[in-house]
Structures are given as C-alpha cells and as structure tokens.
Amino acid sequence: MTLDFNSTGDDNPLRIFVSAKKEINELFSKAEKFVKNVDEFYRSYDESMFEQNNMTFIDNSMEKIAGIRDVLARNNMKVAFFGRTSNGKSTVINAILQNKILPAGIGHTTNCFLQVEGTDETEPFIVLENQRHNIESVKHLANALNTESLGDSTLVKVYWPKSKCSILHDDVVLVDSPGTDVTANLDKWIDLYCLDADVFVLVSNAESTLMQTEKNFFIKVKEKLSKPNIFILNNRWDASAHELDSLDLVRKQHLKRDKDFLVNDMGVLDEDTAQNHVFFVSAIEVLRARL
Ligand SMILES: Nc1nc2c(ncn2[C@@H]2O[C@H](COP(=O)(O)OP(=O)(O)OP(=O)(O)O)[C@@H](O)[C@H]2O)c(=O)[nH]1
Ligand SMILES: [Mg+2]
Incomplete structure (x- = not known):
C-alpha cells in the first residue's frame, strides 16, 4: 500500500x-x-x-x-522532536508544516518547548502560562519568546490556523524542543513531554554522527516508556551530497550506526523494521521547495 x-x-x-x-x-x-x-x-x-x-x-x-x-484519551497524534542543538529540529518541523512557523537559526535557538497545533481561528496565537498572546508571524513569535525569560522546560503552545497548513487538519501535534545537549533537565523533560508522545523523531546531523548525548536521552526515555516509537532523520544530507565519491559509504555508515542504536542499544525494533525508521533528509531544501 x-x-x-x-x-x-x-x-x-x-x-x-x-x-x-x-x-x-x-x-x-x-x-x-x-x-x-x-x-x-x-x-x-x-x-x-x-x-x-x-x-x-x-x-x-x-x-x-x-x-x-x-x-x-487524546484523539490527536503527538510527535516530539529531539536532537542536539542546530541539528535542524525546528527547520524539520517547519518543512513538515510547509511554513516558517518556528524560529530557526544558527547557535542555540529554541529555548523552550514549542507545541504546534491547529486552530479553526483565522489568526495564529500562542498560549503561555494560560495567557493568550496574538502573534502575526514567526518574527513576532521569536520576539515574544526572547523577551520572556523562559526556562528550558517551559511549554509554549502555538496555535496555527488549520486553513494555512493542511497537516494540522488531521489532529497532529508537533513538539519542538531545545537541544538535548544544552540542558540539565532531561529527567524533567521526559516526565513532562515524553510519556504521552506517540512518536519520537531524533533529528541527527548527517555531517557528523549520532552523538552519545542523543543516545543517552532516548535510553532514559526507554527506562520510563517500554517501547518508544522512534524514527531517525539524518538531516543536512544536502551538505553530504557535495562529497559524491563517499556518499554511498557515508550513508551506509549512518544507517549501520542508527540501526545498531535502535536494535541493540534501545531494543525497540528488529533489524528489518529498523531500516524503515531511518531517513536521510535535507529539511532546508524541503522547506524552500514548499514555501
Ligand atoms: N545545510 C543545511 N542547513 C540546515 C538544514 N536544516 C537546518 N539547517 C540550518 O541549520 C541551522 C539550525 O537549524 P534549526 O532548525 O534552528 O536547528 P535546531 O535543531 O532547531 O536548533 P536549536 O533550536 O538551537 O536546538 C539553521 O541555520 C538552519 O537553516 C539542512 O537540511 N541543511
Ligand atoms: Mg530549534
């Protein structure tokens, strides 16, 4: 099918x-x-x-x-994105949403949890500590987030008009997170944001490799959730594509390490299924093509 x-x-x-x-x-x-x-x-x-x-x-x-x-109890599908700073988590979500909704950029950009869901209203807004704030664009969202001194475990809900983004019609909720390498609050994150997630996406950097900090985070998740459903996106694949000679080799290397992580370290998938949980993407190119 x-x-x-x-x-x-x-x-x-x-x-x-x-x-x-x-x-x-x-x-x-x-x-x-x-x-x-x-x-x-x-x-x-x-x-x-x-x-x-x-x-x-x-x-x-x-x-x-x-x-x-x-x-x-929730009738939606909650997909949570994790990975090291600057691997492209926010860009991946923007590419999925076909819109530059979340602030993305070099350095440490996302400083709290951002949960994007659809609204039937025609204008976007955010909800922070039960207070609603109207926002006009991603620039306003970035400014609103920067002026608040938010802790990295704070949740900001971003309501984006379903009319502007088709995927949000289907009750999908996407959760962006700060880098797993910039916090001392991993346990708190897991309790607050991971226990009810349906799908986890580990956004990895194809220019380097799967890092121990990323692996450790998911190993901790597994201690609390018996079988987290994890997908790995090797992002920034466009950068690797310049190295045509070694492209195939690099791909195989990533695939082997990712599978090894899912099958042996995590024990959540078998060899064959793990293959279908690993992807090579360029979020930036997809986003540009979809805007
Ligand atoms: N070449 C290339 N650059 C990318 C890609 N995806 C993201 N970037 C760039 O990488 C930088 C970081 O992207 P973000 O989406 O902000 O990364 P993040 O993982 O959300 O980072 P934090 O919020 O700091 O944790 C930005 O300048 C993006 O434009 C990609 O597929 N290819
Ligand atoms: Mg980000």
Whole structure:
C-alpha cells in the first residue's frame, strides 16, 4: 500500500491513525465499563465468598485499563522532536508544516518547548502560562519568546490556523524542543513531554554522527516508556551530497550506526523494521521547495 500524506480523503495515513485511535478508545471505554460492572457485582456480595485471586485480577485489570485509557484519551497524534542543538529540529518541523512557523537559526535557538497545533481561528496565537498572546508571524513569535525569560522546560503552545497548513487538519501535534545537549533537565523533560508522545523523531546531523548525548536521552526515555516509537532523520544530507565519491559509504555508515542504536542499544525494533525508521533528509531544501 502506498501512503499518500497529501491526500485530503479518508486514505490519508494521519486520518487513518486518528480514527483508529478513536475506535481503540471506544473499545477500551467498553472494556472499562465491563470490568467495573464485574467489580460491582463481586462487591455487592460478601468478598470472602470469592477467591482472593479473582479480586486481585479485577483490581489489576482496572488499573491497566485506566493507564491505557489515559494514553488514548487524546484523539490527536503527538510527535516530539529531539536532537542536539542546530541539528535542524525546528527547520524539520517547519518543512513538515510547509511554513516558517518556528524560529530557526544558527547557535542555540529554541529555548523552550514549542507545541504546534491547529486552530479553526483565522489568526495564529500562542498560549503561555494560560495567557493568550496574538502573534502575526514567526518574527513576532521569536520576539515574544526572547523577551520572556523562559526556562528550558517551559511549554509554549502555538496555535496555527488549520486553513494555512493542511497537516494540522488531521489532529497532529508537533513538539519542538531545545537541544538535548544544552540542558540539565532531561529527567524533567521526559516526565513532562515524553510519556504521552506517540512518536519520537531524533533529528541527527548527517555531517557528523549520532552523538552519545542523543543516545543517552532516548535510553532514559526507554527506562520510563517500554517501547518508544522512534524514527531517525539524518538531516543536512544536502551538505553530504557535495562529497559524491563517499556518499554511498557515508550513508551506509549512518544507517549501520542508527540501526545498531535502535536494535541493540534501545531494543525497540528488529533489524528489518529498523531500516524503515531511518531517513536521510535535507529539511532546508524541503522547506524552500514548499514555501
Ligand atoms: N545545510 C543545511 N542547513 C540546515 C538544514 N536544516 C537546518 N539547517 C540550518 O541549520 C541551522 C539550525 O537549524 P534549526 O532548525 O534552528 O536547528 P535546531 O535543531 O532547531 O536548533 P536549536 O533550536 O538551537 O536546538 C539553521 O541555520 C538552519 O537553516 C539542512 O537540511 N541543511
Ligand atoms: Mg530549534
């Protein structure tokens, strides 16, 4: 099956994901009601009439279902982007959104968490500590973020008109982060922003290699989430493309290291599937082409 992300019909993969999530949510809602009924039934009699194992089984089931329901409660798909400073996380998100929404540039640019989601309103706005601020453009967003002395674990929600960006119609939420190398708050980040993410994207720099700081961050994520769904983007591939002689070799080298990380260090994928989780991209070129 070919996946057409530009499709506006029901075959759009993001729409399929969101509607599948809604259906699963309904199933767990029913399962929760069922287990509650059984629990009430048992409790309406003298508990000593039943084996303790049965009661424990019911309690455990209720706990498990509640946990799964929490994760499924959101009907959107949350995609979180991580990687070292300047690897191009914000540019990748802008390329996906086909708009220069997030500030991007050399040096350490993103200084807090930025969550982009769609709004039915016609003008963009941001919400910071429950306060709404109107913004006209990315320049205003950058200024607004710079004038506030935000901690690197702060979340700013960016609401961008769905009418200006097709991907936001499909309840996708994209989360940009500061570089994993510039913070002492990795544990806090994981608790605040990773536990409910559906997909993680590690934006790596194809001009160098996957760094230990990036790997360590995801190894920490894995300690809390049993099987994070991770994709690796080897960004800045345009720069490598100048070295035509060694291009194939460099690609193979990156692929080997990335697969090794996903399969052996993380243990989240097998060899064959890992191959489909590694990409070589030039966010800047895609963004330019899409503007
Ligand atoms: N050549 C090239 N430059 C890129 C590419 N993607 C991003 N850049 C440039 O790299 C610089 C950093 O990009 P950002 O998107 O701000 O990087 P970031 O990972 O968000 O950085 P922080 O916010 O500081 O963590 C910018 O000057 C981008 O124009 C790419 O694919 N190729
Ligand atoms: Mg950034």
